[in-house]
Amino acid sequence: MSGLRLTEGSRGLAASVAVEGAPLTRTQVPYVTGSSVLGMKCADGVVIACDTMASYGTLARFKSLSRMHQVSPNCILGVGGDYSDFQQLQTMVDAEMTAQYVANDGLTLSPKAIHSFLARHMYHRRCKVDPLWNTVIVAGFDKGEGVLSLVDLFGTAFSSDVLATGFGLHLGLPLLRNAHRPDITVAEAKGVLEDILKVLFYRDARTNDVVQLASVTAAGVEIGKMTKLKTEWGYKSFVEGARVGDDSSW
Amino acid sequence: MTSIGTGYDLSTTTYSPDGRVFQIEYAQKAIENSGTAIGVSCKDGVVMAVEKVVVSKMLVPGTMRRAHLVDHHSGVVISGLISDGRQLATRARDECSSYKSVYDSPIPGHVLAERLANFAHVYTLYAYVRPFGCAALLGAHDDINGYQLYLVEPSGVSYRYFGAAVGKGKQAAKTALEKLDFKTLTCREAVKELAKIIVDVHDETKDKLYELEMCWVCEESKNKSQLVPQDLVDEARKAAEAAQDDDSDMDDDE
Amino acid sequence: MDALGLLRPGASVSGLPAAHTPGAATGFALGDHAGRAQAAPAAEPGVVASTASGPLQRRFQPYQNNGGTVLAVAGKGFCVVASDTRLGLGYSIPSRKVSRILKMTDKVVLASSGMQADMLTLHKTLRMRLVQYQQTHQKHMSLTAASQMLSNMLYTRRFFPYYTFNVLGGIDENGEGWAYGYDAIGSHEKVSAVCSGTGQTLIQPVLDNQIEFKQQWGAPKVDLSLEATVELIRDAFTSAGERDIYTGDFVEICKITKDGVDVEEFQLKLD
Numbered sequence: 001m002s003g004l005r006l007t008e009g010s011r012g013l014a015a016s017v018a019v020e021g022a023p024l025t026r027t028q029v030p031y032v033t034g035s036s037v038l039g040m041k042c043a044d045g046v047v048i049a050c051d052t053m054a055s056y057g058t059l060a061r062f063k064s065l066s067r068m069h070q071v072s073p074n075c076i077l078g079v080g081g082d083y084s085d086f087q088q089l090q091t092m093v094d095a096e097m098t099a100q101y102v103a104n105d106g107l108t109l110s111p112k113a114i115h116s117f118l119a120r121h122m123y124h125r126r127c128k129v130d131p132l133w134n135t136v137i138v139a140g141f142d143k144g145e146g147v148l149s150l151v152d153l154f155g156t157a158f159s160s161d162v163l164a165t166g167f168g169l170h171l172g173l174p175l176l177r178n179a180h181r182p183d184i185t186v187a188e189a190k191g192v193l194e195d196i197l198k199v200l201f202y203r204d205a206r207t208n209d210v211v212q213l214a215s216v217t218a219a220g221v222e223i224g225k226m227t228k229l230k231t232e233w234g235y236k237s238f239v240e241g242a243r244v245g246d247d248s249s250w
Numbered sequence: 251m252t253s254i255g256t257g258y259d260l261s262t263t264t265y266s267p268d269g270r271v272f273q274i275e276y277a278q279k280a281i282e283n284s285g286t287a288i289g290v291s292c293k294d295g296v297v298m299a300v301e302k303v304v305v306s307k308m309l310v311p312g313t314m315r316r317a318h319l320v321d322h323h324s325g326v327v328i329s330g331l332i333s334d335g336r337q338l339a340t341r342a343r344d345e346c347s348s349y350k351s352v353y354d355s356p357i358p359g360h361v362l363a364e365r366l367a368n369f370a371h372v373y374t375l376y377a378y379v380r381p382f383g384c385a386a387l388l389g390a391h392d393d394i395n396g397y398q399l400y401l402v403e404p405s406g407v408s409y410r411y412f413g414a415a416v417g418k419g420k421q422a423a424k425t426a427l428e429k430l431d432f433k434t435l436t437c438r439e440a441v442k443e444l445a446k447i448i449v450d451v452h453d454e455t456k457d458k459l460y461e462l463e464m465c466w467v468c469e470e471s472k473n474k475s476q477l478v479p480q481d482l483v484d485e486a487r488k489a490a491e492a493a494q495d496d497d498s499d500m501d502d503d504e
Numbered sequence: 505m506d507a508l509g510l511l512r513p514g515a516s517v518s519g520l521p522a523a524h525t526p527g528a529a530t531g532f533a534l535g536d537h538a539g540r541a542q543a544a545p546a547a548e549p550g551v552v553a554s555t556a557s558g559p560l561q562r563r564f565q566p567y568q569n570n571g572g573t574v575l576a577v578a579g580k581g582f583c584v585v586a587s588d589t590r591l592g593l594g595y596s597i598p599s600r601k602v603s604r605i606l607k608m609t610d611k612v613v614l615a616s617s618g619m620q621a622d623m624l625t626l627h628k629t630l631r632m633r634l635v636q637y638q639q640t641h642q643k644h645m646s647l648t649a650a651s652q653m654l655s656n657m658l659y660t661r662r663f664f665p666y667y668t669f670n671v672l673g674g675i676d677e678n679g680e681g682w683a684y685g686y687d688a689i690g691s692h693e694k695v696s697a698v699c700s701g702t703g704q705t706l707i708q709p710v711l712d713n714q715i716e717f718k719q720q721w722g723a724p725k726v727d728l729s730l731e732a733t734v735e736l737i738r739d740a741f742t743s744a745g746e747r748d749i750y751t752g753d754f755v756e757i758c759k760i761t762k763d764g765v766d767v768e769e770f771q772l773k774l775d
Contacts, residue, residue, distance in 0.1 A: 095351070098350075
């Protein structure tokens with residue numbers, strides 16, 4: 001824009017201002033939060049999965065919110081953490097993609113570039129001690145290969161064959177590592193991810209049983225419909241519960 | 251104008267005794283020195299074309315663009331000073347992005363036109379700036395008003411048109427545009443018509459080389475702003491030039 | 505709240521009653537990574553309650569420890585720089601293969617442990633500075649120049665440090681191998697062997713003993729060959745991986761000689 005400020009700036013949204021002595025008014029803590037995101041790289045693409053709940057503390061506040069966002073024809077995000085920060089992230093990424101579109105120079109951002117863009121932004125925000133409270137999984141398909149990367153609120157950024165965030169980091173990642181093979185297919189991986197979501201639903205109190213799976217392959221992005229998991233509550237240990245002298249954890 | 255300006259033409263902050271602001275009129279003169287830009291709003295879209303005079307044959311084709319996309323649903327073409335035009339395009343992009351961030355929906359054409367006009371108008375109010383030396387044809391689509399064509403001028407006015415022309419050949423271009431039936435004209439046809447008009451009003455004796463840049467928002471482009479595919483533009487221009495040659499042959503016969 | 509705290513009913517934040525904000529009650533949020541290693545009792549990781557008087561204020565803690573062990577050992581005409589590839593977070597291992605090594609030139613290699621986000625940023629900035637140097641001076645940066653530049657870059661963040669612990673190794677202008685050890689804010693020392701990171705306390709004494717012949721009174725000081733050095737490094741990492749939960753998975757061993765950098769990968773336990 002011009003150096004002259006003749007007119008009211010069209011950008012410049014109100015920045016968070018710290019008044020001396022007063023408590024800080026930035027996101028110091030997440031409010032409405034999404035739980036795990038899972039991801040697996042396959043021979044023919046990438047699959048990510050998440051449930052559709054957004055909690056307000058311990059309250060199951062929203063029960064059918066999508067935590068996925070398509071960025072480009074070959075790249076999607078799966079996001080956990082603060083939901084409003086996720087929405088801001090969406091706005092920001094979309095604005096960047098629009099800037100790319102209007103430049104009309106034949107260039108597009110690759111999934112790798114989108115991952116880097118997010119990582120730099122997240123790191124920048126953590127350096128301002130005003131983070132976007134999210135863990136983002138970037139899934140893409142580029143040059144005949146799947147891309148699966150992660151960024152968190154500190155700007156930690158890396159790629160891996162299997163990824164899990166939130167509670168999924170504890171319960172899901174070991175299962176993902178067991179199930180992963182370099183030649184696993186997208187179709188097979190979807191089954192694995194659905195099973196893990198079931199495990200998470202049974203044990204993570206911030207996860208619900210309405211889930212969404214998405215894949216990125218050579219054919220492009222496919223974000224699936226929200227589907228209800230088929231669950232089984234008749235397991236013996238579920239029904240009988242913990243018994244004295246038994247180290248069953250239920 | 252007996253003697254130009256007579257001292258009232260140095261600043262936009264002073265009217266002449268007969269109520270004119272000469273700097274704005276001079277800005278319009280700057281546009282009249284520039285390649286012609288025309289646009290039509292027709293049945294299934296809005297199409298804009300501009301004659302980009304090429305200052306050196308060593309320039310790489312496509313450089314110093316006069317047609318700019320400003321959002322997914324809107325684009326501008328510029329007649330006048332290229333760099334002033336780029337400023338306007340950049341502002342248009344900022345307005346689009348700002349509107350989107352506030353309302354989470356694409357900016358409607360009339361709002362964008364009004365905001366651009368306001369932006370241009372501000373540069374007619376202060377002594378330390380000069381008005382824009384360019385006019386912008388703005389093409390846009392929104393769900394309520396459909397396809398729209400606006401012309402934003404340095405004075406700060408913007409009007410909506412079916413057909414508009416600015417620049418060197420605007421008089422001849424307007425005359426040609428008036429013959430079109432905008433209700434039935436399709437964008438595919440409009441590309442040819444616009445190419446024909448640009449080719450016809452182009453002054454071969456003054457500017458030899460020129461590029462034809464075209465931008466549209468139409469059904470064919472799924473209501474997205476696009477530079478018209480180069481093969482379409484080339485084809486339309488070739489046809490227009492061939493037709494012109496035929497005409498001049500006939501003239502010779504007479 | 506950490507994973508353990510979550511399972512403990514009535515866990516409070518830093519001994520204070522649970523705050524009234526819903527966030528305070530958020531059992532498990534996604535950013536909950538920081539500081540679990542330090543096992544602050546039941547505090548929501550990444551957040552602490554201020555102890556100052558006045559309104560209860562919970563602040564984001566911008567640091568995180570991803571662990572990792574890095575070392576550099578110099579020898580006659582060579583230097584070896586090595587690092588494991590585990591990315592740790594509390595009691596979890598988000599990834600087993602994240603490189604901590606930056607090949608700065610054909611003769612200089614850097615390895616950084618600590619916080620991965622800071623490491624990434626430091627490496628990115630260094631890479632940029634190396635290109636600038638190469639283009640303005642028309643030559644590659646020397647080991648000594650690189651060691652000073654790294655120190656300067658760390659010191660620019662003196663009051664908001666990069667949480668990284670660096671070792672730099674390579675061959676200098678005279679063809680001699682050297683190692684440099686750093687603290688987070690740029691203090692550095694030119695040595696023949698150094699280890700940093702979560703396995704520092706386990707490995708540094710071994711290097712002191714085996715490379716510098718410390719505590720080997722009267723024993724003749726012999727220079728280890730490249731092969732013997734690499735063998736020592738493998739053993740050192742294997743041992744550290746045995747006791748340090750942040751060290752494991754794989755080791756990247758960079759052998760720097762006058763012919764360039766040769767990287768070998770060595771498997772550690774995946775536990």
